[in-house]
Amino acid sequence: MKNLSVFDVIGPRMIGPSSSHTAGAVRIALVGRKIAHGRISSVQFFLHGSFAKTYRGHGTDRALLGGILGYSTEDPRIVDAFKKADEKGITYSFSPTDLGEDFHPNTVRMLITTEDGEQSEVIGESVGGGSIKIVQLNGQRVEFTGEFYTLIVKQRDVPGVAAHITQCIASEGINVAFMRIYREEKGDFAYTIIEADEEISESAVDKIKAKPELIQTALVVSLR
Amino acid sequence: MNFKNGQELEACCVETGKSIAQICIEREMDLTGWSEDTIRAEMRKDYDVMRQAVDRALKEELHSMGGLLGGEARKLKARLDAGPTVCGSLMSKAIGAAMGVMEVNASMGLIVAAPTAGSCGILPGSLLTTAEQFGWSDDQIIDALFVAGAIGLIITRNATVSGAEGGCQAETGSAAAMAAAGIVSALGGTPRQTLDAAATALKNVMGLVCDPIAGLVESPCQKRNALGAANALISAEMALAGIPSIIPFDEVVDAMYKVGKRMPMELRETALGGLAHTPTGCAICSRIYQ
Numbered sequence: 001m002k003n004l005s006v007f008d009v010i011g012p013r014m015i016g017p018s019s020s021h022t023a024g025a026v027r028i029a030l031v032g033r034k035i036a037h038g039r040i041s042s043v044q045f046f047l048h049g050s051f052a053k054t055y056r057g058h059g060t061d062r063a064l065l066g067g068i069l070g071y072s073t074e075d076p077r078i079v080d081a082f083k084k085a086d087e088k089g090i091t092y093s094f095s096p097t098d099l100g101e102d103f104h105p106n107t108v109r110m111l112i113t114t115e116d117g118e119q120s121e122v123i124g125e126s127v128g129g130g131s132i133k134i135v136q137l138n139g140q141r142v143e144f145t146g147e148f149y150t151l152i153v154k155q156r157d158v159p160g161v162a163a164h165i166t167q168c169i170a171s172e173g174i175n176v177a178f179m180r181i182y183r184e185e186k187g188d189f190a191y192t193i194i195e196a197d198e199e200i201s202e203s204a205v206d207k208i209k210a211k212p213e214l215i216q217t218a219l220v221v222s223l224r
Numbered sequence: 225m226n227f228k229n230g231q232e233l234e235a236c237c238v239e240t241g242k243s244i245a246q247i248c249i250e251r252e253m254d255l256t257g258w259s260e261d262t263i264r265a266e267m268r269k270d271y272d273v274m275r276q277a278v279d280r281a282l283k284e285e286l287h288s289m290g291g292l293l294g295g296e297a298r299k300l301k302a303r304l305d306a307g308p309t310v311c312g313s314l315m316s317k318a319i320g321a322a323m324g325v326m327e328v329n330a331s332m333g334l335i336v337a338a339p340t341a342g343s344c345g346i347l348p349g350s351l352l353t354t355a356e357q358f359g360w361s362d363d364q365i366i367d368a369l370f371v372a373g374a375i376g377l378i379i380t381r382n383a384t385v386s387g388a389e390g391g392c393q394a395e396t397g398s399a400a401a402m403a404a405a406g407i408v409s410a411l412g413g414t415p416r417q418t419l420d421a422a423a424t425a426l427k428n429v430m431g432l433v434c435d436p437i438a439g440l441v442e443s444p445c446q447k448r449n450a451l452g453a454a455n456a457l458i459s460a461e462m463a464l465a466g467i468p469s470i471i472p473f474d475e476v477v478d479a480m481y482k483v484g485k486r487m488p489m490e491l492r493e494t495a496l497g498g499l500a501h502t503p504t505g506c507a508i509c510s511r512i513y514q
Contacts, residue, residue: 006252007266009376009385009402010338010347010369013273016329017289017441019341050439057290057440057512059332079332128386129340 012130014073015066020106021051021058024126026078027223028108029067031134031146032122034221038114042091043068049105051126052096061094064108068092073130099123103135140191142182146223148195149174153208154216157183157190161214165192168207174198189216199224225250229378230419230473237415244409244418245367248374267366267373270336274325274348277335281324288330290512292442297324311454314357318457319450322349326446339376339385339398342441345449346399347372350456351406360410368406375405375422382474383481387434388493390484393426395434396445396452397480400425403456408463421463423473425455426480433491435498438509444499 014023033040045064047055055061059078065085066078077084085092099107104125113119123136134144137152144150151169155161162181169176175197183190194200200220208218225247227233236247252263280286281297288294300320303309309316322345329335335344351372355365379385379398387395404421413421429451437443463469469476490497499505 003255004377004380005255006248006370006373006377007270009380010267010270010373011336013270013334013336014341015332016335016341016344017332019337022332022341023337053513054439057438059289062332074334076334128388130337 008129012073014130015063015076015078018058019130020126020128021054021060022063023073023130024106024128024132025051025060025063025108026067026071026073027130027132027146028122028124028126028134029064029110030070030072030223031124031132031221032110032112032120033068033070035122035137035152035219036112036114036118036120037219038116038118040068040090040112041115042113044111045092045094046097046099046109046111047094048097048099048103048107048109051106051108052098055094064110065092068112104133107135109136137191140182140184142191142193143180144193144195146221148177148222149198149200149220149224150222151194151196151200151205151218151220153192153194153218155190155192156214156216157187158214161190162192164211164214165194165208168204169194169196169200171207172201172204174200174204225254227251227374227378229382230422230477233374233378234415234419243367244374244405244415245370248370248377264366267369268362270338271362271365271369273334273336274338274352277325277328277333277344278321278348278352280333281321281327286327286331286333288327288442289332290330290438290440290442292437292440292508293330293446294327296446297321297327314353315454315457318349318353318453320349321353322346322449322453323446325349326441326449330440330442330446338372339380339402340387340395342387342445343385343396343399343449343452345446346396346452346456347403347406349449349453350400350403353453354407354457354460355410358411364410368410371409371418372402372406375402379477383477384484390481391432391487391492392434392448393429393432393480394484396448397426397429397432400429400452400455400459403453404459404463407456407460411460411464413464416468417463417466419473420467420469421459423469423471423476424462425459426476427469427471428455428459430480431483433487433498434493435491435500436493436495437500437505438512439493439495439500440512
């Protein structure tokens, strides 16, 4: 109970009806929006497990779209998310799918396309009480919750990258809670995900990106 | 300032002479580094949202996503206004408010999960209605919510408040225990009486399964929130009358958790058993997902 706040028990303040099927869905899509990092033109949602079965009755569809629009879990506009997305010219679709047994019953796979044609794939699980886990990013298995200040770096898989990233973070006085590197195959791209106790400043992100020979992108995606 | 269970919480109160609310606030100050004022202001926001949800269901016609509920708060209000009720004024208002908040929740309105969205009607229904009846100040209400929070923290730590994990007993039972404790504390009960009220509320619904029709947070959830509000009130009344819980709070929490663990998965929110699996429940389910 060390880390459990009284406001985890009385709270969150949220748009109903379900913390896992509604609030959690908003939060997954909010992370997706940050990962897409640009003006979103279209999004395809593939719903797995209980999400696939009950998404209409729980408003999971509106909640996901609300997150893509940048609404928080307590934003009353979530209920009008379809209309708001139409007004902004964002196209969207929802399809039930089966991602297999490796995924939590409340999981969504999102394909998000921005106006400049960039596409991001994000898979997120709603694990209960509105808490989430992002478990896949552009085909790469990852794991983070968005509850810490979170930085995602896409990097070349070459020596010296980790040192460069940690140096930039340390020079800004940021204390790292967790840091993990994920890669599919040696010599290709890899992701570093850093979860920190302090806010990750723009200047830290800029310092990391200042070595394009090592770094492709760096994004802050926390839900805080 | 921390506590793992009811026994430690009571000992904290006895040793320091502080109230449960104060101990809960100081624990939060240690945890977050926030000032007492900031922490009280945060709870004040929760209180405001609860209040607004109760009022909204009485003013507006709300349509739930699954179409299984709507208008119950106004029906109970109309009956109360029209003449004598079976339950009496306080109980009638409490169950009406609890059902109303569930209407707001099911129609994608703003609520406070307390401890969950599926049990969000119970604290506002019982505690805010009692507060109104007795004319508590805002500070007294906020203190009562911290007492409720302390009970919820203990249950979350040592058992579960999730219907998927422990059935409805864990979800609406915990909400009723939290509300009962808040009410007893605000009405001058001792820490022991506060824990007794929470224990009684949990005992009263031990074994209650989670069997939502079509898997939605609508039916029977809304009526079980009314039950939870009533449960909080009768448990508080008993504790304040000096009727103790024969089984201490911590042992009740442990027993509730063990009962939950032994529930088959069909009876834990999967909509594969109980009311969800009746012919009518199944027919409604196919209609909604056709």
